[in-house]
Amino acid sequence: MRAFLLIILFVPLMGISFNGAAAEAGYRxxxxxxxxTDVISLQNGAKLxxxxxxxxxxxxxxxxxxxxxxxxxxxxxxxxLMFTAEKVGETMRTTLPQKAAxxxxxxxxxxxxxxxxxRGADWLYTYMRTFYRDPKTATGWNNLVFPNxxxxxxxxxLDGVKAVEAVHTKDLAGHERVDYKWTELAxxxxxxxxxxxxxxxxVNFLVYVGEPSAVKRERIGIVVLFVLAIVFVFAWLLKREFxxxxxx
Numbered sequence: 001m002r003a004f005l006l007i008i009l010f011v012p013l014m015g016i017s018f019n020g021a022a023a024e025a026g027y028r029x030x031x032x033x034x035x036x037t038d039v040i041s042l043q044n045g046a047k048l049x050x051x052x053x054x055x056x057x058x059x060x061x062x063x064x065x066x067x068x069x070x071x072x073x074x075x076x077x078x079x080x081l082m083f084t085a086e087k088v089g090e091t092m093r094t095t096l097p098q099k100a101a102x103x104x105x106x107x108x109x110x111x112x113x114x115x116x117x118x119r120g121a122d123w124l125y126t127y128m129r130t131f132y133r134d135p136k137t138a139t140g141w142n143n144l145v146f147p148n149x150x151x152x153x154x155x156x157x158l159d160g161v162k163a164v165e166a167v168h169t170k171d172l173a174g175h176e177r178v179d180y181k182w183t184e185l186a187x188x189x190x191x192x193x194x195x196x197x198x199x200x201x202x203v204n205f206l207v208y209v210g211e212p213s214a215v216k217r218e219r220i221g222i223v224v225l226f227v228l229a230i231v232f233v234f235a236w237l238l239k240r241e242f243x244x245x246x247x248x
Contacts, residue, residue: 027144032125034204042070045205048198050081050092052154053112056101058084058094061113062209065089069212105150106138117210121203128155128199132164133185144180159195160188 035041046067049059065088067077074088082088084095094109101108116124127145131153134142139152144164153159163183170176190198211217 027126027130029120029122029126029145030129032121032203033200034121034125034207036204036208038204039071041201041204042208043072044198045201045203045208046070046072046081048155048202049112049205050083053202054084054092054094056094056096056109056151056154057112059092059113059209060111062092062212063089064092066212070208107150109151112206112209114210116203116206121207124203124206125199128202129159129196130164131156131159132162132182155195155199156188158188158190158198160184161186 064077064082064085065074067081068074072081078088084093085091096109098108119127123145127143130144131141132144133140136142137148139150141149141151141153141156143149161184163185165181165183167179167181168176169179188195
């Protein structure tokens, strides 16, 4: 009975995911307000992914027809999202040759199928919002979360062009604090709030790609725990009935 109780208490802990990703430069990560049940957000994230990311990054563990889970029909997928395949059952691969990518960027762009699980949603959300102009780099761009990143700012037309300056201060206890002052060099097509929402949608989609069955699995897990709780009650009552006449 004790073992059964321990199982009941331990199983919920197995579903807890920890965001272990941290910024390489110690930049504080912003909270990603993604929601795997927000279908509209996921659809927009899929659109952003195929238009801005799929040219270099693939999602080889994700099939186009799986996007029907987001409320899209196969015809909608073929007409609006399927740029790198001929059949809806194919995977979301990139058409960029790996050798050419390595020659251009120094390293082949990674597949993004599991990027949200390896880096974390907060990391991705902050990363896509901290690009700035840096003429010292090969691409002309740099990033506060991932310094000296080889990837250019692919969403710059939406975000705009910015410069950043680190401001070092000290608190009353003498501890050094670093703040960042942003300067807009050229505006993007989206207002800052709208751009943050777009990045949130993109991150939401990447989280979905990393585990498409997460929502369904969590719902099943809740039902299983509820059933186990009921079984535990009956098992405890049965145990008490069996042992009530046993003399100590």
